[in-house]
Amino acid sequence: MSDAVPRRPARCEPEPPDADGLAGALLRWFDGRxxxxxxxxxxxxxxxxxAEVMAQQTRIDTVxxxxxxxxxxxxxxxxxxxxxxxxVLKAWEGLGYxxxxxxxxxxxxxxxxxxxxxLPEEPERLRSLPGIGAYTAGAIASLAFGLPEPAVDxxxxxxxxxxxxxxxxxxxxLEGRARAILDIRPDRAADLNQALMDLGSSVCTxxxxxxxxxxxxxxxxxxxxxxxxxxxxxxxxGPLPHRIVATAVVWRDGRVLITRRPAEGLLGGLWEFPxxxxxxxxxxxxxxxxxxxxxxxxxxxxxxxxxxxxHAYSHFRITLHAYHARLLAxxxxxxxxxxxxxxxxxxxxxYAFPAANLRLIERLxxxxxxxxxxxx
DNA sequence: AATTCGGGGAC
DNA sequence: GTCCCAGAATT
Numbered sequence: 542m543s544d545a546v547p548r549r550p551a552r553c554e555p556e557p558p559d560a561d562g563l564a565g566a567l568l569r570w571f572d573g574r575x576x577x578x579x580x581x582x583x584x585x586x587x588x589x590x591x592a593e594v595m596a597q598q599t600r601i602d603t604v605x606x607x608x609x610x611x612x613x614x615x616x617x618x619x620x621x622x623x624x625x626x627x628x629v630l631k632a633w634e635g636l637g638y639x640x641x642x643x644x645x646x647x648x649x650x651x652x653x654x655x656x657x658x659x660l661p662e663e664p665e666r667l668r669s670l671p672g673i674g675a676y677t678a679g680a681i682a683s684l685a686f687g688l689p690e691p692a693v694d695x696x697x698x699x700x701x702x703x704x705x706x707x708x709x710x711x712x713x714x715l716e717g718r719a720r721a722i723l724d725i726r727p728d729r730a731a732d733l734n735q736a737l738m739d740l741g742s743s744v745c746t747x748x749x750x751x752x753x754x755x756x757x758x759x760x761x762x763x764x765x766x767x768x769x770x771x772x773x774x775x776x777x778x779g780p781l782p783h784r785i786v787a788t789a790v791v792w793r794d795g796r797v798l799i800t801r802r803p804a805e806g807l808l809g810g811l812w813e814f815p816x817x818x819x820x821x822x823x824x825x826x827x828x829x830x831x832x833x834x835x836x837x838x839x840x841x842x843x844x845x846x847x848x849x850x851x852h853a854y855s856h857f858r859i860t861l862h863a864y865h866a867r868l869l870a871x872x873x874x875x876x877x878x879x880x881x882x883x884x885x886x887x888x889x890x891x892y893a894f895p896a897a898n899l900r901l902i903e904r905l906x907x908x909x910x911x912x913x914x915x916x917x
Numbered sequence: 918a919a920t921t922c923g924g925g926g927a928c
Numbered sequence: 929g930t931c932c933c934a935g936a937a938t939t
Contacts, residue, residue: 593934594935597933597934597935597936598932598935599923599933599934600924600933601933603933636923636924637922637924638923638924638936639922640921640922640937671936672935672936675936676935677935694933694935695932695933695934696933735934742934748928806921806922807922807923809922852924853924853925854922855922856920856921856922856923895923
């Protein structure tokens with residue numbers, strides 16, 4: 542792969558970083574650092590796999606809060622494979638990207654049935670499992686099995702883009718550069734991968750990187766050329782769409798109605814209070830009545846507001862208007878949702894909810910878990 | 918190559 | 929407010 546080899550520089554440009562010296566510099570720097578990622582020191586491939594999936598697009602400090610409890614709940618591949626999806630999602634509640642939890646469980650079942658409950662070592666086989674892409678396959682192969690496989694995450698992409706001053710590198714090009722570094726010390730591939738990631742998160746940061754204290758500053762082409770702030774390029778996004786949503790907390794005999802979202806798609810498999818989009822020119826209570834009629838086939842009376850929640854997702858933001866309500870006619874049947882349940886307020890803690898709904902549940906608890914007197 | 922898919926922390 | 933995070937899957 543020709544991309545793996547740095548091109549010869551034009552005259553009067555800095556020497557290209559030689560992978561040889563670079564690997565040594567990275568390892569010396571890495572060896573002197575405190576090791577604080579939650580799975581550092583782990584040798585169980587299962588536990589490393591769980592950590593890497595949790596870490597996808599998620600900060601380490603966030604993963605830290607979920608990692609221990611998840612492993613306590615699901616200590617090995619077999620326990621995860623045998624678990625109900627609802628229970629896995631509950632352990633994932635608040636982490637986001639809930640397809641990860643569904644795929645993690647699906648992959649566990651495949652590992653049990655196809656691999657005798659042991660993760661395969663080969664990157665290609667890892668890559669074929671649900672939820673394991675190029676990065677995670679390389680991370681597991683190197684961290685758990687010691688193979689010299691690249692693991693290019695967002696940090697490494699930024700570090701390599703700067704070290705080699707690459708304006709728009711393809712994934713294959715980045716993996717080639719990473720592999721060239723690993724091949725110098727294949728015996729320490731895991732440490733080199735982690736050094737590149739750690740460097741990106743602590744020194745070679747997106748804005749105001751600490752180049753003066755970077756172990757690779759001497760061979761960084763972008764630093765020499767003054768292009769660090771342009772590597773990698775930022776692509777600006779447009780303004781976030783804004784959705785206004787109305788939801789109903791329907792009470793009956795001291796229980797509230799919740800519905801489960803379809804497994805696929807946004808917030809797949811999570812529970813929520815039923816409701817939907819407020820159409821133009823529509824008042825939120827009116828929207829709540831219409832949505833429950835359409836989705837559950839019931840007529841409701843909308844009562845006093847429970848509160849309003851603002852919440853931002855990656856690609857849009859919502860304003861959530863919630864109201865106490867009660868049934869007037871009909872027995873709810875899930876059509877858009879794939880299940881429903883009547884639960885006591887304190888039992889809500891047993892179900893996995895999106896963050897915005899958790900804010901509503903908080904308010905229910907502040908209200909002593911009781912409906913307005915008129916809805917008792 | 919572009920989109921979808923969460924949530925939160927840093928700035 | 930914007931950006932980005934130890935990305936994967938789909939189109």
